[in-house]
Amino acid sequence: MKKLLGLGLAGAVAFAGLATGASAQQKTLDTVKARGTVNCGVAPGTPGFSNPDDKGNWTGLDVDFCRAVAAAIFDDPTKVSFKPLTAKERFTALQSGEVDMLSRVTTWTLSRDSAMGLAFAGVMYYDGQGLMVPTKLGVKSAKELNGASVCVATGTTTELNLADYFRSNNMTYKPVVFEKAEELNAAYEAGRCDVYTTDASGLYAQRLRFKDPSAHIVLPEIISKEPLGPVVRQGDFQWFTLVKWTYFALLNGEELGITQANVADMAKSTNPEVKRFVGAEGEFGKGLGLTQDWAVRIIKGVGNYAEIYERNVGPNTPLKIARGINNLWNKGGLQYAPPIR
Amino acid sequence: MALADETRVPGAPRNSALDWLYRREGRQIIGQVLIVIILGAFLWMVVSNTIYNLQKQNIASGFGFWDNTAGFDISQTLIPYSATSSYGHAFWVGLLNTLLVSVIGIVFATIVGFSVGIARLSNNWLVARLATVYVEVARNVPLLLQLFVWYFAVLKNLPGPRDSIQLPGGSVLNVRGLSLPAPVPQSGAGMVLVAAIVGMVAMIALNVWATRRQRETGQPFGRLLPSLALLLGLPILAAALMGFPFTFDYPVLRGFNFQGGIVVLPEFIALLLGLVFYTGAFIAEIVRSGIQGVSRGQKEAARALGLTSGQMLKLVVIPQAMRIIIPPLTSNYLNLTKNSSLGVAIAYPDLVSVFSGTVLNQTGQAIEVISVTMLVYLTLSLSTSAFMNWFNSRMKLVER
Numbered sequence: 001m002k003k004l005l006g007l008g009l010a011g012a013v014a015f016a017g018l019a020t021g022a023s024a025q026q027k028t029l030d031t032v033k034a035r036g037t038v039n040c041g042v043a044p045g046t047p048g049f050s051n052p053d054d055k056g057n058w059t060g061l062d063v064d065f066c067r068a069v070a071a072a073i074f075d076d077p078t079k080v081s082f083k084p085l086t087a088k089e090r091f092t093a094l095q096s097g098e099v100d101m102l103s104r105v106t107t108w109t110l111s112r113d114s115a116m117g118l119a120f121a122g123v124m125y126y127d128g129q130g131l132m133v134p135t136k137l138g139v140k141s142a143k144e145l146n147g148a149s150v151c152v153a154t155g156t157t158t159e160l161n162l163a164d165y166f167r168s169n170n171m172t173y174k175p176v177v178f179e180k181a182e183e184l185n186a187a188y189e190a191g192r193c194d195v196y197t198t199d200a201s202g203l204y205a206q207r208l209r210f211k212d213p214s215a216h217i218v219l220p221e222i223i224s225k226e227p228l229g230p231v232v233r234q235g236d237f238q239w240f241t242l243v244k245w246t247y248f249a250l251l252n253g254e255e256l257g258i259t260q261a262n263v264a265d266m267a268k269s270t271n272p273e274v275k276r277f278v279g280a281e282g283e284f285g286k287g288l289g290l291t292q293d294w295a296v297r298i299i300k301g302v303g304n305y306a307e308i309y310e311r312n313v314g315p316n317t318p319l320k321i322a323r324g325i326n327n328l329w330n331k332g333g334l335q336y337a338p339p340i341r
Numbered sequence: 342m343a344l345a346d347e348t349r350v351p352g353a354p355r356n357s358a359l360d361w362l363y364r365r366e367g368r369q370i371i372g373q374v375l376i377v378i379i380l381g382a383f384l385w386m387v388v389s390n391t392i393y394n395l396q397k398q399n400i401a402s403g404f405g406f407w408d409n410t411a412g413f414d415i416s417q418t419l420i421p422y423s424a425t426s427s428y429g430h431a432f433w434v435g436l437l438n439t440l441l442v443s444v445i446g447i448v449f450a451t452i453v454g455f456s457v458g459i460a461r462l463s464n465n466w467l468v469a470r471l472a473t474v475y476v477e478v479a480r481n482v483p484l485l486l487q488l489f490v491w492y493f494a495v496l497k498n499l500p501g502p503r504d505s506i507q508l509p510g511g512s513v514l515n516v517r518g519l520s521l522p523a524p525v526p527q528s529g530a531g532m533v534l535v536a537a538i539v540g541m542v543a544m545i546a547l548n549v550w551a552t553r554r555q556r557e558t559g560q561p562f563g564r565l566l567p568s569l570a571l572l573l574g575l576p577i578l579a580a581a582l583m584g585f586p587f588t589f590d591y592p593v594l595r596g597f598n599f600q601g602g603i604v605v606l607p608e609f610i611a612l613l614l615g616l617v618f619y620t621g622a623f624i625a626e627i628v629r630s631g632i633q634g635v636s637r638g639q640k641e642a643a644r645a646l647g648l649t650s651g652q653m654l655k656l657v658v659i660p661q662a663m664r665i666i667i668p669p670l671t672s673n674y675l676n677l678t679k680n681s682s683l684g685v686a687i688a689y690p691d692l693v694s695v696f697s698g699t700v701l702n703q704t705g706q707a708i709e710v711i712s713v714t715m716l717v718y719l720t721l722s723l724s725t726s727a728f729m730n731w732f733n734s735r736m737k738l739v740e741r
Contacts, residue, residue: 088698092707095400116705117400147596149517154685154694155702160412163424174517174598175414176608176688179698183489183686190496191516192607194597234399 028100028232028239029289032073037081040066041099044084045181047205048313048321049105049125058082061312062103064302065124065230069101069246071301072294086179088155091116094233101243102231105199107157112231119240122247123229125313126325126334128222129161130200132207135217137194142221146171151193154179158198161224185209199226204319242288249295251337252277253304255328260303263296276340284340295340305335391708406704407432413699415690417606428700435695436717442609442691443678443721446616450677451670453617454624461629472625479622485683487619492611492687499607502598511591511602519605520592529586536579544571608689612681620677624670631666632658663736671729675722682718692717 032038042050042063050060067077083099090106093099095117105127106112108120131150133139142165152159154177166173176193178184185206188196196203200222207213230247232240253259256274258266266278275281279292288294302308309326313319327333361367395402407429414424419437422430460472479487496516500506505515513520551562580586592602635658643653685694692714701710 088702091702091705095398095705095707111703112705114399115401117395117398118705145597147598147600149598154698159699160703163412163414167424173414175416177416177690177694177699178688179685179694183688186493187496187688190493191501192496235397 028236029073029242032100036074037079038066038070038073038101039081039083039099040069041083041085041090041093041102041104042066043104044086045209046105046202047208048201048317048319049205050082050084050103051205059312061125061308062105064308064312065103065247065250066101068250068298068302068308069243071297072242072246072249072288072290075291075297075301077301086155087153088179091118094118094231097233100232100239105202105228106231107199108227108229109157117234118231119234120227121230121232121240121243123227123334124247125201125228127199127201127226127228129158129197129224129226130203130222131219132196132203132216133194133219135215139194139219142219142223143169143171145173145195147173148194149174149176149192150195150197151176151178151184151188152197153177153181153184156198157224157226162197165223181206199228201228201313201319201321204321208318238289242290245288246298248337249277249298249340250302250305250308251328251335252340253295253299254306255330255337258299258304260299260307263299267296273339282341395708401704401706402709404709406700406706406709409704411700412703415695416688417609417690428704431700432692432696432713435690435692438689438695439678439681439691439693440721442612442616442681442684442689446613446620446677446681447674449613449617450620450624450673453621455628457621457625458628458632461625462632476622476625479618480626484615484619484680485686488611488615488683488687491614491618492608495607495611495614502594505594505599511589513592513599513602515599516607517598517604518607519610520599520602521605522589522591523601523603524587525590527586527588529583532583533576533579533586537576540571540573540575543575544568547571606689608684608687611687612684612689615683616677616680619680620673623673623676627666627669627673628662631662631664634665635661660736664733667729667733667736671726671733674725674729678721678725679718 040063042058042060045051046060046062048060050058050062053059063080063082066080066082070079071077073079083093085093085099085102085104090102090104091112094102101121103124105125106120108123112118113120131142131145133145139145145166150162150173152162152175159175159177162173162175173195176187178187184196187193189210196206196216198206200218203218207216207218210216230243232243234240256271256277258274258277263278266274267280269275269278269280272281276284278296279285279294283292285292285294291297303311305328309323310316313321315322323331323333325334327335329336362371392402408427410424411426411428411431412424413431415422415431415434417438418434419441420430420434422434457472457475460468461476463469463472499514499516502515502517505513508514511522547567548564551564555561590601592599592604594600639657639661640653643657648656681691682693684691685698688694697710697714701707704710
C-alpha cells in the first residue's frame, strides 16, 4: 500500500512536473542560481561513488562531481542538495525536474539518449558489468554458472545484460530482482543467490559492506560496457554545456597539472593553456553563463579528476581500484577532454 | 405553475424571458454546466500540456513499447515467458503473480481471521489471551517491517541447496524455495479430469436437492460426507480404475539448484505469510465484533427452541453476524490485494515490481506505465467490491 502510494505520488509528480514544466525548460541555471543549491540525484549507498560517511557527509566520485558543478556556479562546493534515488526512481525524478542532474553510476545507452529525454554529459567512469560469487562455491569462470540464481537490482542495464549473457552462452539462470542495495546484499549474504551482479566497481564497493568481504570473489569476465556519467534533461543546452565542461575542466586540470594545492599559484603561470584555464586569457566563463574563474573554482573546490579518483576509489582507498582505462588518454586510458580555447 | 412560483426569488420580475434563471432548477443547471466546463478545460489543459512537454523534452509517449522485446527475465512465471517476450507479455506475467498471491492470501487470511476471531471469544482464558496478543502484535507492526522479518527469517533458517531438507513425498526445502514433485499426466489422465468435473457437478446438484428437501419437508440431510465422497472419491476411483495415470517430475539437484518439479519461491512464501498474518488480525477483529453484534436475546431464543450450540451458531448467530462482517471484510480483501504490491521490497515479481519497476525503467514511460498500473488496481478493487456487494445482498436479512 505504501509502495503504491509512493508510485502514485511519483506518477503525480511526474505528471505535474511534465504538465507545468514548460517554463522550467531552458533555464535550469537561472533556477539553480535563484535557489542557491544544485539538486543532484545520487545513489543511496555505493561506497566510493556516493555514500554518506559516519558523520552523515556524502563522499564519493559521483557526489564530488555534483560538488564540482556547485563550485563552478557558486564558488562553494557545499551548495549541493543531495537526493538519494534508487535505480528505479532516477529518470522520473530527472524528467519531472525534481533534480537538476543525476550523478549516480548511470550507464549511457542509445535508448536513454533517444527515447527518454536524457542527455549524458560525459563518462566520469568507464566500467563494465561483473559477477561476484562466494569463494566456497569454487567457481572460476562465468561460463560455469549454468542454472545459477542471480541477485540483481531492478531497472538497470545490468538486468538486461545478464539476460543477454546467459542467453548467448546457452545457459539458464534464475533472477532475484531487488530495488535497494540493502536488501540485495542481505539476500545474497543469506545464500538466496549464487551470484551477485552489477557494475564491477559496484561489486567491489558493495563487497566492502559484507560481513566477510574476503569470502567473495569477482569473476574475471566483464560481460558488458558500462560508461557511467552525469545526466541532464534534454532541451536546455546551456545547462548541458555547463555540466559537460565541468567534467572537461576536471580532466584538463589533471592534464595541465593543476591541483587543489597549486591552483592559486597557477594564476601567475605563463603557459597559455593554463592562462586560458584560469581565466587570465579569453572570455570562456561568460559563454557558459559563469564567471571568468569558473575552472579555478572547480579545482579549488574538489581538485582535478585524478585527485577525485584517488580520494574515492583509487589504490589507497578501501576499494583499491587502479586507474586502468580511466587514466588520461596520454597515459594509456580513455579519459580525454577537448581543449579550452 | 404554482410550484414553480414558489421557488422564485422574491421580487424577481415575472414573465420575463429570463424567468427560469430565477428558479432554483435553472440556477442549479447553470452551476452544474459551469463546473463540467471548468473541469473539462482543466483536464484538457493538463493532458495537452503534458503531451506538449513530453514532445519538447524528447520523451517517447504512447503505447508503442507494448510489443517491443522486454529483454529481461522474471523469476516466477505462470504463463510461458522468456527474455525475448514483449513488454506486454511481462505485464501479464506480473498481473498473474499479483492475482496469485492475492487470491491465496485472501483464502488463508479468511481462515486465520475467522479462527482467531472465534478464539478471542473463547471461555478458555489461555486461548482468548493468545488470540488477543496475536491480534495486537500483528495489527500494530507495519506490514513492510513484517515482510522483512518473514523474508529474512525464512532465508536465514533454511539451508543451501546442497544441504536441503528432504520432505516426505520427494519434496525438497532449501533457501531457494520449496520444490514439489510436479504431476505429469499420462494417457488416461483425461478420464480423471472428467470424473472430477462430474463429481463437482453432482455435489452441487446434491446440495441444491438437499436444501429444497429440507425446506419442503423439514427433514435435514447430512450433506458433508456425500459431498466429500463425490468431490474427492470419484476422481480417486477413476484414477484407480485407470491404473493411476500420472508420473511425477521430481526435483533433482543439478549444478547450483534443484531442477524440475514445481518451485514455490521463498519470496512468495514470505509475502503470503506476511499478508495472511497481517490481514488475518484485522479480519479476526471484524469477526469478533460481528458475533458480539448479534443480540443476546437471539441466542437465548435459540436455546429456548432447543437448538444445540452448533445449530445455534450455524443457524442463528452466523447468518446475522455475517451482515455486520461482510462490508468491512470486503475492504480488508481490497487492502490485502493492494498491500501485495509491497512484495517488490522482497523481490516478489508482482505487477509493481515487473511492470512499474523494470518495464517503467527500461522504457522511461512513467505516465503510461503508472496509469496502466493504477487502472489495474482500480479494476481489481472494483471487481472484488462488486462481488462482495452481490454476496452481501444475498446474506442480507430477509425482511418479510
